[in-house]
Amino acid sequence: MNPALETASQKVRLDKWLWAARFFKTRRIATEAISGGKVHLNGQQTKPGKEIKVGSHLRIHKGALEWDIVVRILATKRRPAVEARAFYEEMPESIERREKLAEALRLERSLSPRRVQGRPNKKERRMIHRFTAKTE
Numbered sequence: 001m002n003p004a005l006e007t008a009s010q011k012v013r014l015d016k017w018l019w020a021a022r023f024f025k026t027r028r029i030a031t032e033a034i035s036g037g038k039v040h041l042n043g044q045q046t047k048p049g050k051e052i053k054v055g056s057h058l059r060i061h062k063g064a065l066e067w068d069i070v071v072r073i074l075a076t077k078r079r080p081a082v083e084a085r086a087f088y089e090e091m092p093e094s095i096e097r098r099e100k101l102a103e104a105l106r107l108e109r110s111l112s113p114r115r116v117q118g119r120p121n122k123k124e125r126r127m128i129h130r131f132t133a134k135t136e
């Protein structure tokens with residue numbers, strides 16, 4: 001067995017597991033999210049140093065997204081994303097909610113006008129001059 005993956009009898013800190021499972025880019029960000037009440041362990045707010053076990057239920061809020069998962073493998077080292085997905089099992093309702101939200105956001109982006117950032121290019125500048133030109 002890989003030394004980065006622990007057996008069911010061992011425990012791992014919550015912030016370290018969230019980092020290893022790739023929910024957060026750094027342990028510091030994971031710690032801030034836990035301290036800020038964005039992560040619930042077995043239905044309750046918790047501390048970053050709390051040890052989790054296989055079978056622990058986590059609810060993770062990250063921006064508009066929310067994951068409802070059960071820990072399946074304890075990991076102490078960060079693994080590739082494909083392997084990290086095996087560390088947990090996501091509830092079907094959670095998957096459905098996230099897919100609906102992603103579709104709604106995609107639809108909203110397609111309907112909203114595109115914001116132009118930066119300075120106008122040569123063609124846009126000519127159009128602006130034609131539009132604002134004073135006729136006498």
